[in-house]
Amino acid sequence: MKNSGFNHHFSWYSSGMLDRANTDALVATALRRSQVVLLLGPRQCGKTTLARTVVAPSHPNYFDLESPADLARLAQPMTALAGLRGTVVIDEVQRLPELFPTLRVLVDRKPLPARFLVLGSASPEMLRQSSESLAGRVEIVELAPFTIAECGSDCLDKRWLRGGFPRSFLARTAADSIAWRRNFLSTLIERDLPFYDARLPAPTAHKMWTMFAHYHGQTMNHASIASSLGVQNATVRRHLDLLTGLLIVRQLQPWFENVAKRQVKSPRIYIRDTGLLHTLLDIESPKSLLSNPRCGASWEGLVIEEILARTPHSEAYWWSTHQGAEIDLVLFHKGKRFGVEIKRTDAPTVTPSIRIAQETLGLSRVSVITPSDKSYDLSKDVRVVALADLLAQPQLIVGR
Secondary structure (H helix, E strand, C coil): CCCCCCCCCCCCCCCCCCCCHHHHHHHHHHHHHCCEEEEECCCCCCHHHHHHHHCCCCCCCEEECCCHHHHHHCCCHHHHHCCCCEEEEEECHHHCHHHHHHHHHHHCCCCCCEEEEEEECCCCCCCHHHHHHCCCCEEEEECCCCCHHHHCHHHHHHHHHHCCCHHHHCCCCHHHHHHHHHHHHHHHHHHHHHHCCCCCCHHHHHHHHHHHHHCCCEECCHHHHHHHHCCCHHHHHHHHHHHHHCCCEEEECECCCCCCCCECCCCEEEECCHHHHHHHCCCCCHHHHHHCCCHHHHHHHHHHHHHHHHCCCCEEEEEEECCCCEEEEEEEECCEEEEEEECCCCCCCCCHHHHHHHHHHCCCEEEEEECCCCCEEEECCEEEEEHHHHHHCCCCCCCC
């Protein structure tokens, strides 16, 4: 591909892959208006494939920091990068965070000869130097594994069971999908833990992560896990924070304010990809999923990730009181608060929890997301929203 300027046309994976035109468009737009675009997502979610449609891996403007040769090319980063024109791709930037100050100097040149598409498998918190060195110069685009909308509603059950990582979802057989996910988790343990200096024996780390999976959709008891494994509380917290930083776990923060009710102030944790969750829980088939006690929590996590990936919002929390009232999501959008409950049932009702949340939080509306075939009102300000309708209109739960 030619690399003479900043206007790019993206085409996603060729044979067998799904259309990710929305992400393509976001990256293309970001590259036109920002000096640096930071494309973030967990390992193996498709970042490199997208980047290779922008700059061919054989092009001098492509740097893969897991390649010893490319690392050697960047031993003197200013010398290596200053003469490049067009779009420059730097993959796996978390392996060389000291590169960010150099990028700041390069993107402040007038006129600007090059822009940078920088790929990372870690959150902005783990790439803190990016925000410190490139403030006002960097635009962040997040790439998650395949969403349900990208897979298609006719593939919902497959997406739920296998998760959204491309090689897992598109695997030829269920056994191939399971094998890929097991290998992915092993690779995280063997490669990323030592890199981030979070060393534990592999069997202990795997047990800990499995315990995290059993807390999916709940607040976690760090002390209980630490006691079970014979490690320090700090070790458990470090591993949870590491998996959060690697975009494998979501710690959904609680919303609390100065109200009379005592509110829960601990985050809920979710394994962000249901396929990885099911591997950790040893769930391998639709039958074992539906019969597993964590089935409802798995469904909840699936829908939450879909909402957070596609529904417009500025902030997202969960909310609960010590008296038992709770709501799965509180979304902030255009100065209003919207509640979301996720129920894997065809006949939801307006629960006392919903009413308490409405009164306490001043919610404009509560949407109850279900796998049912149609949407309908439960009351004036509580509406059942069929998942299919949400997929078609992701703004539905925060719009008019």
